[in-house]
Amino acid sequence: MMLDRQSSSFELTLSLFAVIVLLLGVSVWLLIPETKTYLHLQDETRTAVQTTDRIQMEYDRLYEEKASTEAEAAALSERFENRAEAEDVLAWVRKFLNEAEMVSAAPDGTFALRVRVASPAAFYGFVDQLDSAPWVLRLLSPVVMQAEAGGIAVAFTLRVATPAAVPPPLQK
Amino acid sequence: MAYNFIDAVSKTPFSGAVRKVWYGGAFLLALLLAASAVVHSMSGGAREALAKEKTVQETLVLQSDQLTRQQAQFEFGKLLRQQTRTANVLMADQLFDLLDLVPDDATLERFEFNETSVIFAGVCRRFDAMRTDMSRALSGQYRIAETTQTAQKGQTRFMLRFTANGEMP
Numbered sequence: 001m002m003l004d005r006q007s008s009s010f011e012l013t014l015s016l017f018a019v020i021v022l023l024l025g026v027s028v029w030l031l032i033p034e035t036k037t038y039l040h041l042q043d044e045t046r047t048a049v050q051t052t053d054r055i056q057m058e059y060d061r062l063y064e065e066k067a068s069t070e071a072e073a074a075a076l077s078e079r080f081e082n083r084a085e086a087e088d089v090l091a092w093v094r095k096f097l098n099e100a101e102m103v104s105a106a107p108d109g110t111f112a113l114r115v116r117v118a119s120p121a122a123f124y125g126f127v128d129q130l131d132s133a134p135w136v137l138r139l140l141s142p143v144v145m146q147a148e149a150g151g152i153a154v155a156f157t158l159r160v161a162t163p164a165a166v167p168p169p170l171q172k
Numbered sequence: 173m174a175y176n177f178i179d180a181v182s183k184t185p186f187s188g189a190v191r192k193v194w195y196g197g198a199f200l201l202a203l204l205l206a207a208s209a210v211v212h213s214m215s216g217g218a219r220e221a222l223a224k225e226k227t228v229q230e231t232l233v234l235q236s237d238q239l240t241r242q243q244a245q246f247e248f249g250k251l252l253r254q255q256t257r258t259a260n261v262l263m264a265d266q267l268f269d270l271l272d273l274v275p276d277d278a279t280l281e282r283f284e285f286n287e288t289s290v291i292f293a294g295v296c297r298r299f300d301a302m303r304t305d306m307s308r309a310l311s312g313q314y315r316i317a318e319t320t321q322t323a324q325k326g327q328t329r330f331m332l333r334f335t336a337n338g339e340m341p
Binding site: 051072 | 187189190193194196197200201204205207208211212214215218219221222225226228229232233235236239240242243245246248249250252253256257259260261263264267268271279280281282283284285286287294
């Protein structure tokens with residue numbers, strides 16, 4: 001009977017030990033890694049949400065900035081996209097200087113013109129009006145003024161400016 | 173009867189306790205497994221949420237990049253237009269300033285302006301004085317590169333060519 005008690009006590013101790021080892025094993029190999037993974041994912045999600053909020057704020061700022069300049073941007077874009085044909089440019093120049101003629105027109109948007117004005121002031125006035133053209137026009141040198149009977153013949157060149165290269169956006 | 177002795181051993185007072193330990197262990201093990209399953213499921217949810225956030229981020233970054241490009245294009249165009257306007261105004265001002273140097277007693281017949289040189293041609297009564305005044309007035313930007321003059325009925329027919337400082341005459 002003594003031997004039986006000792007044997008059963010041993011079985012109990014062994015069982016307790018085995019159960020504890022089993023529970024520890026399941027905890028160490030399954031529950032703890034799963035919990036760690038979950039906590040890590042939760043932390044990453046929290047960080048990702050914060051990052052999304054930051055990106056969203058930046059997007060909102062850019063959107064508001066674009067919305068505030070939309071009308072100006074559309075008008076400017078239209079100016080750059082307008083096709084400058086020689087007859088259109090000449091017709092526009094004739095709004096300000098009646099006696100204008102096209103000397104040459106290059107495919108790259110360079111137009112050599114000759115106008116007849118009463119005084120240089122009329123030509124300065126025309127240069128001031130260049131900004132109101134449906135294109136972005138730049139006055140190029142040479143500018144030649146030749147006295148003629150009752151006026152001045154002015155030869156000059158206009159070039160249609162186009163944004164050929166758009167710079168890449170700034171890196172954040 | 174020897175086997176009865178063995179059977180009697182299997183019914184010890186502690187066998188119930190051992191069973192309880194194992195039942196308890198099995199219960200706790202089931203709890204642990206269930207908890208693991210729940211945590212695993214929660215991890216799946218968190219993984220999905222993270223993937224969604226990443227997708228939203230990518231979309232927002234793409235859209236922001238597009239907006240930045242559009243804004244950069246607008247700013248570039250705006251700058252180009254401002255530069256063009258400024259260049260036109262500067263050239264008109266320069267033409268005005270150059271022609272303003274011609275004295276009243278001179279009659280200009282030809283005026284040529286480009287980036288490197290300016291030519292005045294015409295007739296003037298006091299050509300030497302005109303040349304000196306113009307040379308002094310333009311000394312910061314230009315210098316006289318060529319002068320031709322011929323006397324004609326009390327006047328001087330002239331051609332004055334200035335070149336920009338730093339340019340070959």
